[in-house]
Amino acid sequence: MLHMHPSPPIFHFGHILGSLVKMNHYPTAISLSKQLEFKGITPDLVTLSILINCFCHLGHINFSFSVFAKILKMGYKPDAITLTTLIRGLCLCGQLRKALHFHDDLKAQGFQLDHVSYGTLINGLCKSGETKAGIELLKRIEGHSIKPNVVMYNTIIDGLCKNKLVADACNLYSEMLVKKISPNVVTFSSLMYGFCVMDHFKEAIALLNDMKLKNINPNIYTFNILVDALCKEGKIKEAKIVIASMVKSDVELDVITYNTLMDGYCLVNEVKKAKHVFNSMSQIGVVAPNVYSYTIMIDGLCKKKMIDEAINLFKDMQRKNMIPGVVTYNSLIDGLGKSGRIADVWNLVDEMHDRGQPANIITYNSLLDALCKNGYLDRAIALFMKMNSRRIQPDKYTYTILINGLCKGGRLEKAQEVFRYLLIKGHHLNVWTYNVMINGLCKVGLFDEALALQSKMEEKGCIPDAITFEIIISALFEKDENDKAEKLLREMIARGLL
Template structure:
């Protein structure tokens, strides 16, 4: 019995071992395979994400800032952490989206995770500081680069140079170029282009031209970008004749204009209504095989709409479509504005709807144009309908939207609605600008309130504009406060806001109404010396005084000639 029992136990043990051992080996094999598969999946996911970061960064196709920030956060929680190269790609893309302060914050956060920036990262950081107007911080980063034993390249130096020029610090920029040359960095076409572009941006076109002449003397190669930048700046300064001369000079040197050059000149000519010369240049472009782009057509549509040439603008729009050039938001917005300027709101709405049908999403400017059109037509309810529509579509109203509607309510004598909208505007985080306050002052004119609003502008960090001053001066004159009106006028120049034609006419009329002809004559002469003219009301008041021999006959010379 004992033997048979032990034999039975032996057999059972063998069976148990077989039964247990076979699944265990299978389980172990499956478990190891799963770990390998998971590791492979994680590597693939990691590579996919980093490839996505690289592709989006290179092409600039992030949906928005949050999309980029989400990727950054995911990267920070990877194990192991991605290389500094991956982070720098992302920082460069966010900087190109113009979120410079965000990049500064992200780099600090990255460093807190123990990832040290390299020279490329620091170059992006220098650019961000310069764009934020903190060139001093940019130079601090340059010092860090030098301490790390690296030599700055032309990209870093050109970035700092651009920052100095954008600040208007031309002398320091010139010294930096000299220092670059002394250290063996020969200024290249980018360096020169940076200086020229910066000078033009801050309105120093004459200095940019002098620099161009110096480059010529040193036999430095100039290119189409250099000339196009200066030509564009001259056109913006309304110096179209000088721009055309430079255009001819450029071509005589064998530098062929590109579509950007032509667009700058055509814009300048169209702004002055010189359509024939603009047409000649368009024909020249086609002869030279320089393809007209969407910007060319946008210039032609926009300038014609602004001149009231709506039919011609529509013809240009049709040609654009026939040539297979897809209209963009700028094209549609110009055309919608053209209809609104002609008070053809049905046409404006039809173009707006066409824009949507073609898959071109309206932006805040599109809605603002329509709202402004309705407000000018005193159709405030229609304007408010568009306002609610834009909000429902996820387009956030801006300060222009609210200011236009506030003005619209005043136009239809609904001041309480204007005030409610002004309060809503601030509740939704939109800060009123000087234009908003000017409209409020004009609509709600009451001496105590006006003084309170006007004096409160500086506390809000706002500088009154010429319209604000004009409203205050007009109000003071109406209330017989000529001394205060006069004092405010005298302050305008020192506050960086020169009086315009309306300012002078307002104060002159106020002075004449209160019998101060001597001071009125003084301001009339000052106004004419500055290139302004008296309006019909001012002229009529002086003519009445002349007819009763109350003012000097010489005043007649300062008045507009009757036609």
């Protein structure tokens, strides 16, 4: 087409460029646009708008505005689609203030924006946590010829619910009804999520009834939100009632529904029931288990010390050409480590490395814990040193595991050295770390140091729990320091910890 004489009309080139953009071939579209101009073919508003879209998707917002300036210079009047593309580009680049200023400039110059333009701007604000600014913009729209629609309200309601501002979301929902803007399944799904996050399950279930009254059918996403929340709270019976309601409503269960139920069973230690759900997926054949399904089961089996079954599932994944993720490996590594199968742990770490799955802090913590608990203290210290060389930043769990291992391995001074290092570096230690150190001191009869550390933890704003007192009291009774033990026991009662 570029070599034809005369050149075909510009809209033919626009069709090709538009097709390339739909296939996400943005650099190719930009390259061909340049060839158009090189051949002396004058671009029209459509081809220039396509170019703006390409630059926006690639994050080159300055180039987008250069093209916009060219549009104005050539005397074209950009339409709402072009302007919306620029607004979306600014939002995608996180330049929300510029997007708002650009909106104001456009209005001042008499350019016309549409529902999509405002919906895009509100969406950008809400996704960046600027929900209040989104509400303010919604109010400003009402003063213009454009009326707010369900998409705009849905975007803000979703943002409010994700920020746990459910009461505000409900007020906005009521405002929609007053203004006779009909809510849809997206509105209800967002509210469902909000109620579930706040553990307001009665209100969430009531929403399902409200949807029926309004002749709005809940979709799989709506139901999955409720099932997931109930399972996370251990309310498996209630979750199964919701699933039965899904089946009754002819909503087909998807892999997320099955995974959620399996995860719920594992959380309440009913791994056999989770296994039944997993097997039923494979037998029914309608929904195939995915990597996450296997990961849930492997993790659940490992926590119940059913390691061989977990390994069989892991091998089954590999037979089916499923690539285990870091979480899958970490679950199995932790299970093997807790079962004392150190050789298998190292084989799995090597396999992770060979498959290009880099070990993360959770992997190292599991390895460290396994080595410490199985008496490989020198190897644990070497591994800890290796973390720094591999730029893996130890966290509070890493240090606590190491301190615990050193204390139990008879290296109290080294444990104290690590503990002091944490305090000097200003780490905010939790009660678990203090308890581990106090336990180490008590085991060798250093009660005064243990009591001093208990006082120090309170000075640092870490409140001792029942376990803190129980560690010291038990050790004191064992050493016949009954008076000190009874004094601490009275203090424990006074604090309401007994």
